[in-house]
Amino acid sequence: MAEITSTEQLIPWPWAVTPLDPDTHSCPSTTHILVVFGVVNVICAYIAIILGNRTVIRWLTRGVFGQPGVSSWVYVSWIASAGLILAANALNAWLTVRAPGYDQSRMPTVGDLTLFYVSRPRIAWIWVLVLGLLPCHWRGNKDNGLDWRNAAIQTTVAEIVLQLIGVYYKARAVHFASRRGLYGESKLDRIDFVSRAAFAMMTTAATVYMCILAVIAALLFYWLKYKPKFRTLGWMYLCTAGTYWILDWVFMAGYVKLAGDLFCPQQFALQGAIWAIFTIIGLAIGGAI
Structure with a gap:
């Protein structure tokens, strides 16, 4: 294996989002990108408390939606929720890929960037799950x-x-880190400390993420075999998969810091707004059914 002499050699995938002329396209800083992720998380988390509540939806729609009880639609409505997030990813990926003034020879496809954006941290589901696991007698509501x-x-x-x-x-x-033996720092002596730390953050988060899959698989087996109540399974899942939110933060922070100007999406605040809007629509669907 060739010696690692540049940060670019530590990027696990070949694509990059880079402008042809850096003087005319200013790249968002690592802080800016992470702040956008954070703002989207905060907005969606607080709105989830409102629009994820079926009593609120019932009041807003004058009783048309948000009726008491578990609708059979809830077991397929996840398709709409996941689909909306993937659609937001695809729209943001399209805006990035089609932006003028970028090196198209290294630009990822819309599909590549859509899949990459799935690693964006999302917290709204955690808030809704916690609230869904708690007994609710709000305003005398005891609809079983x-x-x-x-x-x-x-x-x-x-x-x-x-x-x-x-x-x-x-x-x-x-796979990239293990195949090249990059989990230790012996081969990264010629790389600056910040880049080494960013690479370690990204690969460590990815490794732990993969390990937790075994726990998730065990929970799915437990659910299929014993059919526990939603509340029991929910708390079990929250205690394990909730860690994914932290790992997504570490993974994305590590990559964005490592990539630097190799990941230079324009109008990233607009992309954050798109993520927020599509997520909120999905939450409203959950409260309406």
């Missing part, structure tokens, strides 16, 4: 269920699907 239960079921199943899709880029990072 939980006001956030439908949204919790929908968003949790959607998140499981998205986490499985997110394995793709995590697995590529793990």
Whole structure:
């Protein structure tokens, strides 16, 4: 294996989002990108409390949606929730790939970037799941269920699907590092400390992510065999898969810092708004059914 002499050699995939003329396209900083991720998380988390509540949806729609009880639609509505997030990813990927003034020879396809954006940290589902697991007697509501239960079921199943899709880029990072023997720092002596740390963050998060898959598989086996109540399975899943949110943060922070100007998407704040809007629509669907 050739000696690692540049940061670019530590990127596990061949594509890059780079402008042809850096003087005319200023790249968002690592902080800017992570702040956008954080703002989207905060906005969606707080709106999830409102629109994921079927009592609120019932009031907003004058009783048309958000009826008490678990609708049979909740078990397929996750398709809409996951589909909306993937659609937002695809739209943002398209905006990035089609942006003028970029090196198209190294630009990823819309599909590549859509899959990569699945690793974006998402927290709204965690808030909704926690609320869905707590007994609810809000304003005397005792409809033999939980006001956030439908949204919790929908968003949790959607998140499981998205986490499985997110394995793709995590697995590529793990394969890249293990095949080249880069888990130690002996081969990275000529790389600056910040880049080494960023690479370690990315690959460590990806490795732990893959390991937790075994725990998720065990939970699925437990569910298929014993059919536990939603609340029991929900708390078990939250304690394990909730770690994925932290790992997604570490993975993305490591990659963005490592890539630097090799990941230079324009109008990233607009992309954040698109993620927020599509996520909120999915949450509203969960509260409506």
